[in-house]
Amino acid sequence: MVKDMRKEALVAGALALGLIGLTGCGGSSSGSTADGKTAMTWAMWVGGTEDQKNWEKVADDVSNTLGDVKITLQGSTFQDYFTKMSTQLSSNTAPCLVAVQSLRTAQLKDGMLPLDDLVKKNNLDLSAFDSSMIKGLSADNNLYALPYDVGPVMMFYNKDMFDAAGVPVPKAGWTADEFVAAAKKLTANGKHAIAPNTADLFVESQVLAYNGGRVLKEDGTMDASDPTFAKGLQWVSDLTSKEKVSPELPGGDTAFSANEFMAGNTAMSIDGPWSLLDVKAKAKFKVGVTTLPAGPGGGKTFSAGSGWGISKQCATPDKAFAALKEMTGDKVLGNLAAAGRALAARTAQQTKWIDNAGIPGVAETLKSAEATAVPMPSNTNSDQLGQLFNQYLVKSINGQQSAADVMKDIAAQLPR
Structure with a gap:
């Protein structure tokens, strides 16, 4: 996947x-x-x-x-x-x-x-x-x-944009604070550090890496009302609505982040190794790869x-x-x-x-990511959850509604 x-x-x-x-x-x-x-x-x-x-x-x-x-x-x-x-x-x-x-x-x-x-x-x-x-x-x-x-889900980056901004390329194991600091320097002249992504695997991996919050628990049960996940989603949303290092999301679009990255409009994109060589072949810039930034209580990624x-x-x-x-x-x-x-x-x-x-460094990054990766469980309602993410997360990302309220709305749509 x-x-x-x-x-x-x-x-x-x-x-x-x-x-x-x-x-x-x-x-x-x-x-x-x-x-x-x-x-x-x-x-x-x-x-x-x-x-x-x-x-x-x-x-x-x-x-x-x-x-x-x-x-x-x-x-x-x-x-x-x-x-x-x-x-x-x-x-x-x-x-x-x-x-x-x-x-x-x-x-x-x-x-x-x-x-x-x-x-x-x-x-x-x-x-x-x-x-x-x-x-x-x-x-x-x-x-x-x-x-x-x-x-494992990882972070792709545009090395040319990092070099132009005078920002050191991220190393495997970097932190959420280091990510935000770099993101602010990379956001300028109509370009952003990263675009929002509503795809379930990628947003859930981003939150897991940040604070360990999970909608899908290890045993495969689903809890969309998990408060830790809502807090992590709020951090992700704040990258757009508060930190301004990510553009607003023009409606639910799971391809928006990848398209912005390939167009050279953003410096980073969350993705997986299944896409890396295709991205490298088509990108008009040097592509690098690193782990997702780790926040307090986080550090893992989904595989x-x-x-x-x-x-x-x-x-x-x-x-x-x-x-x-x-x-x-x-x-x-x-x-x-x-x-x-x-x-x-x-x-x-x-x-x-x-x-x-x-x-350069792909083997080391892959090894580091795999060391912290956990399998993302499946649930009979996983496809519905993914559709709801794509439909509702735009409100949280664009600052129209808190992440906690958005997750309450999503939870209400799922079978109990």
Whole structure:
């Protein structure tokens, strides 16, 4: 997500590029092709034409390796994916292979096939994967997807803007006070230090790093009325309404912060390693990366990621699991890591991503972030919480309402 998460959030118009919308075609029936192979559809969020080509190559490579299946990609934008997939899983129209983000595991699990028996049957060694992702893609003590990527939420920065302002580039482990001091120097001439972000993973990570406040508790329960989280959110909001180091948010827009950063209008952006190499390739400035600033009682960050599972409607679960093994095997995940598409959930393949990054200090920053990262739990209402954040946080960020009152309004909208 992980995410994948920022990148996919930027592509609201991706369906216009010719991506295939999620439908029931190729779902539970797992029909056959003209040459007798098992036809299998794979639902995945797609971030534009290049992303689509990337995933189509995975589908083709795995199909060729297995020989007796033909996997067809079915793409959707990230922001549409989970609502559509929830509908498909509950209406018997879901494809065999289903992408799952760790934050949304609990939301999709009722329509997913638990993989534990298939893991044992196929002697798959789960210890080869990042342990936080095995936990993140599990719910009710069952594993619902095999992970392909992982990553702690971090801070990207524009080194050119720091140099121009005479501000030392931030080191891993920097504090909230150091962040604010640097932010004030970076905000000038119509530019800001950072733009606000309402994406649930990123704002919750920012608050966790600041004071340890959490809406999603370690056991997966949700408490939107948590006073510590409200205090942390107020600090985040004050960056706009009080400190003036962040611009006002023009309505709920999870892509606003990333877009402002890529345009060179802000010096920093909260993101994850899944986006770093894409940002580096497209940015017209030198990109650096550091940890989220730590405040009193904070210092941690959330980790997240994604994987692929099997819908209960799939008529050929054994063949689907064989596909999953290949899709999350060393070869595929190594290729994705080397291409910068994902920090591989297989830990042995992560050095390929680091080597490809070519950013000074990225390995040290990643190690520091991972040392304090905790898995972000999923909850059946996580998607609704994310939508409410995007809808309501603009009031807190722009100073129209206190963070505590905004969180009360959000809590009132969630199931009790």
